[in-house]
Amino acid sequence: MSIDSMFVHKMWDHDELAKMVQGGIPYPMLSDAGGKVGKIFGVFDEDAGVEARGRFIIDPDGVIQGFEVLTPPVGRNINETLRQVQAFQLVRQTKGAEATPSGWRPGKKTLKPGIDLVGKVWQEWKTSMAFD
């Protein structure tokens, strides 16, 4: 979503993005003229008149599980976004019985929060696990 019109989205998709992604962008490119939606999500820069690089993870209940907002010069890390989605999906599947500690990615150990874990995280999780 950006403040560009859907007409500009079409041209961008057709003239440039389709050369990077075969068939063009497969999801909706949304238009937010005037930044009305960006404003309620807190990413619209009134002075510049554009939206920051905001990314929101919204779960199947419509609840915001996480967000990240960057100023324009720095791009996002798609792998990190996907990792977070996978982590939230796992937490949701286990109904919160499992949590994903720092550095978790699919296949790595999860934690099972509960009274037995209090003060014992150091046995279950090592600092090296924070890194890939």
Added chain:
Amino acid sequence: MAEEASVGCARPTGGPVGEEPLKSNDSPKPIKEERTMIMVGQKAPDFIAPGYKQGKFVNVKLSDYLGKWVLLCFYPGDFTFV
């Protein structure tokens, strides 16, 4: 999910769903703009927005995606990186 939209000559806009714009009361003091903070763990504000998807102009309502995981990405402008 994303309804196809008919296109006229005007540039279509969307906006928040379910919120009436603040009406100016009789009170003389300026209306303070309420800016609700986005919080994790809370419902995402619903909205409708026009858009483009693979050869079609569409209207997208966020709440139509209930039941799915959604990544909502904002960016400064077309022809920049994402």
